[in-house]
Amino acid sequence: MIEIENPNSISMRKKIAIAVHGGAGTILRNSCTKEQEKLYKEKMRESIDAGYSILKNGGNSVDAVEAAIIIMENSPLFNAGKGSVYTHEGTHEMDAAIMNGKNLEIGAVAGISKIKNPISLAKLVLLKSEHVLLFGKGAEKFAKLNSMKWVNRKYFHDEKRFEQLQKIKQTQKTQLDHSVCDSKEHNSHKYGTVGAVALDCFGNIAAATSTGGMTNKTFGRVGDSPIIGSGTYANNKTCAVSCTGHGEYFIKNIAAYDVSALMEYKKMSLDDSANLVINDKLAKQGASGGLIAIDANGNIAMPFNTMGMYRGYKNCHGKEFLAIFKD
Amino acid sequence: MIEIENPNSISMRKKIAIAVHGGAGTILRNSCTKEQEKLYKEKMRESIDAGYSILKNGGNSVDAVEAAIIIMENSPLFNAGKGSVYTHEGTHEMDAAIMNGKNLEIGAVAGISKIKNPISLAKLVLLKSEHVLLFGKGAEKFAKLNSMKWVNRKYFHDEKRFEQLQKIKQTQKTQLDHSVCDSKEHNSHKYGTVGAVALDCFGNIAAATSTGGMTNKTFGRVGDSPIIGSGTYANNKTCAVSCTGHGEYFIKNIAAYDVSALMEYKKMSLDDSANLVINDKLAKQGASGGLIAIDANGNIAMPFNTMGMYRGYKNCHGKEFLAIFKD
Numbered sequence: 263m264i265e266i267e268n269p270n271s272i273s274m275r276k277k278i279a280i281a282v283h284g285g286a287g288t289i290l291r292n293s294c295t296k297e298q299e300k301l302y303k304e305k306m307r308e309s310i311d312a313g314y315s316i317l318k319n320g321g322n323s324v325d326a327v328e329a330a331i332i333i334m335e336n337s338p339l340f341n342a343g344k345g346s347v348y349t350h351e352g353t354h355e356m357d358a359a360i361m362n363g364k365n366l367e368i369g370a371v372a373g374i375s376k377i378k379n380p381i382s383l384a385k386l387v388l389l390k391s392e393h394v395l396l397f398g399k400g401a402e403k404f405a406k407l408n409s410m411k412w413v414n415r416k417y418f419h420d421e422k423r424f425e426q427l428q429k430i431k432q433t434q435k436t437q438l439d440h441s442v443c444d445s446k447e448h449n450s451h452k453y454g455t456v457g458a459v460a461l462d463c464f465g466n467i468a469a470a471t472s473t474g475g476m477t478n479k480t481f482g483r484v485g486d487s488p489i490i491g492s493g494t495y496a497n498n499k500t501c502a503v504s505c506t507g508h509g510e511y512f513i514k515n516i517a518a519y520d521v522s523a524l525m526e527y528k529k530m531s532l533d534d535s536a537n538l539v540i541n542d543k544l545a546k547q548g549a550s551g552g553l554i555a556i557d558a559n560g561n562i563a564m565p566f567n568t569m570g571m572y573r574g575y576k577n578c579h580g581k582e583f584l585a586i587f588k589d
Numbered sequence: 590m591i592e593i594e595n596p597n598s599i600s601m602r603k604k605i606a607i608a609v610h611g612g613a614g615t616i617l618r619n620s621c622t623k624e625q626e627k628l629y630k631e632k633m634r635e636s637i638d639a640g641y642s643i644l645k646n647g648g649n650s651v652d653a654v655e656a657a658i659i660i661m662e663n664s665p666l667f668n669a670g671k672g673s674v675y676t677h678e679g680t681h682e683m684d685a686a687i688m689n690g691k692n693l694e695i696g697a698v699a700g701i702s703k704i705k706n707p708i709s710l711a712k713l714v715l716l717k718s719e720h721v722l723l724f725g726k727g728a729e730k731f732a733k734l735n736s737m738k739w740v741n742r743k744y745f746h747d748e749k750r751f752e753q754l755q756k757i758k759q760t761q762k763t764q765l766d767h768s769v770c771d772s773k774e775h776n777s778h779k780y781g782t783v784g785a786v787a788l789d790c791f792g793n794i795a796a797a798t799s800t801g802g803m804t805n806k807t808f809g810r811v812g813d814s815p816i817i818g819s820g821t822y823a824n825n826k827t828c829a830v831s832c833t834g835h836g837e838y839f840i841k842n843i844a845a846y847d848v849s850a851l852m853e854y855k856k857m858s859l860d861d862s863a864n865l866v867i868n869d870k871l872a873k874q875g876a877s878g879g880l881i882a883i884d885a886n887g888n889i890a891m892p893f894n895t896m897g898m899y900r901g902y903k904n905c906h907g908k909e910f911l912a913i914f915k916d
Contacts, residue, residue: 366842368840372811391808392837393810393811395810395816396808397700400807400808404808481728482728483727484724489722489816490816491816491819491846510720510721513695513722514721527850
């Protein structure tokens with residue numbers, strides 16, 4: 263017997279879409295110049311295009327979110343990869359995670375210092391390791407054995423960010439992983455996280471997150487980005503999610519998986535679930551941040567409870583959207 | 590106006606209970622001598638008593654689960670603390686986490702080598718750090734600054750376990766964190782995790798998990814034990830959970846929080862939720878393991894899909910239970 267496929271389901275499977283974020287925080291329109299706004303938006307467009315082009319050519323959502331993240335990791339604008347902030351010791355400790363919603367396969371790395379693209383190391387863990395989360399020197403040993411691109415400390419050096427560390431050291435505070443666009447302190451306040459979620463033509467969704475952590479952080483602190491369920495989650499049944507914000511609260515609230523659980527168990531929509539987590543649960547706890555999420559129908563949600571979030575998408579109707587501020 | 594408290598709610602708040610586990614795996618009655626069975630049960634009773642005595646004296650559930658775990662960490666019988674297995678490099682990398690269901694406060698550490706009681710370091714993170722998850726040398730630096738008990742490598746040395754590493758190295762495999770009671774290989778097959786959940790007289794629940802990881806593990810692998818939501822979770826609204834088993838699957842499935850989400854969003858009972866996660870979701874994926882869980886009413890669930898799980902409790906009626914095998 264030849265089974266006739268429902269034409270609607272074929273068309274549904276042909277939908278492709280991608281969304282990205284570059285961190286949420288105190289991002290005010292009046293402290294951000296038009297030139298800065300343009301720079302951020304252009305880089306996000308480039309990131310979206312890199313992922314979308316893979317999806318358009320029949321590539322899968324895991325490769326698409328990796329490609330989108332790599333563009334942001336290679337830019338000094340965002341707090342991930344090249345733009346990572348300094349730890350208390352003047353080093354860099356980066357975290358990243360990626361998850362495939364088709365089969366729940368995951369890869370995550372934490373506390374790595376010398377890898378150009380942490381998200382690609384996370385994908386390598388997904389593809390080649392029997393484990394799912396590797397940290398520190400062990401993760402880098404795994405990278406070396408698999409011929410991953412290595413860079414020295416100079417690659418991450420940025421004079422202004424180093425000055426920022428010295429200033430913050432005097433206050434004995436850490437800077438939370440929020441993003442600020444400030445014309446006076448341009449290039450010196452980048453504490454964000456970058457993330458991407460995508461739907462491919464096979465109907466599979468994926469999520470990825472990468473971060474350079476917090477300025478002046480000590481004690482090998484790990485935030486929510488590499489924690490599956492907290493900062494990153496993907497499941498075809500529900501949604502793919504990448505979070506950004508005050509990581510400790512996203513961990514406490516298992517924020518990324520909570521969006522999925524609300525959809526699966528309470529039959530709530532993507533939009534309602536994502537909003538409940540960010541604007542109700544987290545907001546009530548005083549936890550600032552946001553997330554981007556996509557479902558297998560190509561719906562996209564991008565709630566945040568801060569003044570702004572670097573964000574953008576190209577949806578399944580080909581519509582492009584780029585924004586930074588709340589309104 | 591003086592509010593009269595409902596006598597039922599007063600009595601409910603006076604309930605105290607505790608449950609512990611010492612790992613799940615291929616634990617067969619016919620490969621375990623009566624003497625070994627007695628040893629394990631006696632140590633679990635000691636662990637339960639340590640926690641219960643705190644609860645009985647009006648102590649809180651966080652202190653009770655810590656006390657219960659310390660007894661097991663100090664014993665060479667279980668794969669945690671003193672009994673931790675060797676990594677590929679012949680070192681020890683331990684992970685632990687603790688969560689307070691009253692306020693969702695958490696503390697977790699991963700990849701630590703020189704701390705006698707990892708669970709106490711996790712509690713220190715809960716009490717004194719602005720962060721929630723610390724790894725490696727950073728976590729140990731935090732421990733040192735807070736005068737935590739330090740031990741040298743010799744403390745963890747065990748000749749038979751070292752031999753076990755050499756054997757496994759030849760096979761180039763890792764040993765999953767399952768537990769085995771084997772009369773022929775006694776003391777050489779301990780790959781478990783230890784955990785405790787408790788309800789205190791204030792109606793607050795807590796969960797804690799501690800592990801020595803996998804024999805011959807490489808690359809700084811982190812399992813589910815220190816991952817909040819996956820190996821450990823507690824929330825007064827629903828339940829406190831500590832998991833043991835094939836960690837990678839518990840991470841993929843956000844297993845501990847999933848029990849809570851099923852209770853909160855689907856209004857399922859503790860028993861049904863815990864069983865669905867272990868005997869349906871995880872079992873269908875070929876993922877072996879188990880969990881212990883408690884709710885604020887003192888209900889206890891201890892499902893596992895393996896041949897056995899070291900487990901025991903003292904419930905809110907004062908009834909004590911200790912078991913190892915499936916039946």
